[in-house]
Amino acid sequence: MTAPSTSSASSVVPSGADTSPHVAAIHEKILIVDFGSQVTQLIARRVREEGVYSEIVPFQKAEAAFAEMKPKAVILSGGPASVLDDNAPSAPMAILEAGVPVLGICYGEQTLAKQLGGTVEGGHHREFGRAQVEITDDCALFDGVWQKGGKYDVWMSHGDRVTKLPDGFRAVAQAPGSPISVIADDTRKFYAMQFHPEVVHTPDGAKLLRNFVRKVARLTGDWTMRAFREEAIDKIRAQVGSGKVICGLSGGVDSAVAAVLIHEAIGDQLTCVFVDHGLLRKDEGKTVVDLFRHHYNIPLVHVDASETFLGALKGVTDPEQKRKTIGKLFIDVFEAEARRVGGADFLAQGTLYPDVIESVSFTGGPSVTIKSHHNVGGLPARMNMKLVEPLRELFKDEVRALGRELGLP
Template sequence: AILIIDFGSQVTQLIARRVREVGVYCEIHPFQSAAEAFERLKPKGVIFSGGPDSVTRPGSPRAPQAVFDSGVPILAICYGQQTLATQLGGKVEGGHAAEFGRADVEIKETSPLFEGFWEAGKRYPVWMSHGDRVTQLPEGFKVIGTSENAPYAIAVNEERRYYTTMFHPEVVHTPDGGKLLRNFVQKIAGIEPDWTMSAYRAEMVEKIRKQVGAGKVICGLSGGVDSSVAAVLIHEAVGNQLTCVYVDHGLMRAGESEQVVGLFRDHYNIPLVHVDASELFLGALAGVGDPEIKRKTIGRLFIEVFEAEAKKIGGAEFLAQGTLYPDVIESVSFSGGPSVTIKSHHNVGGLPERMNMKLVEPLRELFKDEVRALGRELGLTEAFVGRHPFPGPGLAIRIPGEITREKLDTLRAADAIYLDEIRKAGLYDKIWQAFAVLLPVRTVGVMGDGRTYDSVCGLRAVTSVDGMTADFFPFDMNFLGRAATRIINEVKGINRVVYDVTSKPPGTIEWE
């Protein structure tokens, strides 16, 4: 394995992505707990991430001494380079011209780090982002790459297998960065790729069996990829000791509940309790127009219904959740202070303590795209694993203001047409999320010879990497025209369609 020591860079997760792409297992740990992680993981190589601090500041983060004493190879990036240099007796100073963004690195000598793609005497584009710089190298190091503002762009000690770069190989703006990380992992640390989804599947099945024993497991299905993959994997491990619970809040899209029930009950033959709680949810939401009250009502009811079903099933001591690696990485944050709640997210985080259950989380080590790969490995269809994310509160947050059954039906019909057109145009996989919104606004139109006075439908489509930031999708106007015409012609109650061209920030993806 590879241990990545996090010094607080915004892009530490990308290092892990690149290492996993090479087929090698890795974990990220903050510098504070890196010593224990190093001891436990016994990695064959260590990567130091970048970070926002300055090594010249007293008390700034350092790498554990044990890493240096062990003799494992190190790749140290940006802040990592500076702390490594400082810890081994070199010097770092601030106050130089900061270098941000694209730079060219000129290679002075060959090295196993870039063997096969960078040649001595040539220049290659890399991505820099730093203020301080190393001014004196520790003993045994030499410079093998320079850039205009970074005389120590690449400094190495080949004998100890310490490689340091002032640039970030993990970002896409360093086009050869992935290959550089591959060389570090495979050639320098000498790790054979063995991180495949079929190996992970087999390993997890064993782990789940061991953890669960003869116990009973309950898994809440949302219809999304994560909980579905978790459920199928757990079922493979412990068979009918697993019961899935699907709380249908009546806020799902057209045909969605049937799909979930069909897939699990009929296709995988997994015991599934389908709770139709739409009366309860829609009753509680009647007359509620405030987005936060809607979200909180749905969250609270979900927990109540789930808890009641779990009691009926009886005797389960384990609760399965589709928690992913990005949720568990204890990243280093230097920002401090509580952040503002923009939206109360619907999740079941409070359930395990409340119900006194132990968690089974077989996806805790995976990134989203790895969950998709595991889903494929488990036989889920491409259409299923490639689904856009769907929020826990469902269509409730896509109908600003009060929700009624009639509005839900109207929205479902419009949304289905929009997604159908997107699929037909071959655009579904290019979009992070696409959906229709039903606005609480009526406008005048003319259809045939008559006057209409109906609702406005908003269309939203965004591109994003993680849902944290997003851009609106640049449809061609013909596409939008086609979708709008079909929605207005086919959906009763809608006579106008608008397209949302807001990015996030300042907008959010959902409308509430």
């Protein structure tokens, strides 16, 4: 089931193109099968905090992604559907039969139980919000975190609930609205919980996920920013070859980190175009020019288009219309400068992993536009350039960590 949006996790210390960016140098990976929860991204972030590369895929594509990625473990997310519905989403049986550890969260628990022969029922008391679970038996997930007989705060969000366990499972926690709150099959290393450990409303949730990563899946964590940097540089060189790359700088973190990373990979094959739209903080434009032109010695074209942008935005009050206006003008100005530079085969963008995730529909239904993403699908076909997006595997705080690794102030 879905849960409320929460604040970002604390800055990720250990971390590291289509929608499946596989990192060849990283051997420990966890696949997250998304059933449409609003907070699936938080699962990935918690796993990455443990230095393990995690990747989110919609349930419809999970079997193919599993075969290609060869993860060491799988996590089944929550979601808004009911496993009792006709054509309810389910986990590929190939994953459940592959012999890797599996953790089910909320809807993930329900579909895991149902698919393996248990019973899930609806029509019971819905739980949404804070609740307490009582630990009824020891479990690898609880090791060093929760004690048998103790009661602990969690965040629930469900209507259906498991009422009969599949063969091989035992119940290890209970709650008033969910008598079977956590289930465990120690032989197959299958575990599942009715609540959401990924949100901050479950105070010990990150520790439970850590136990799954470290003690159940027995992963040590080999995804660091240094490893990501080295792998990304190799991938950029392999993609670009002897070609030329043009990068649009916005003055923000994402494009700046992308530019410095690409320059480290291919040097003067990169030219940056900084379009100053007049919406930056005081003297920020000067800082960008000084940093790239004088500190990093990256070829830079500086365009002061502030009058054009501010003129077009005059009288516009709708935020989405502002974004579209800025996006269109940026492309127009950037395209004109790209023609002047000439000879570029590739366009570099600071696309991030949330841009990729949020710009596709994971449950097959209509996507809701929260806000337009300027880095996804914004390249005019007439520019006839290939995309270089070295950050599309990263969350925002990981981009900042990469920036520090690259020496950006």
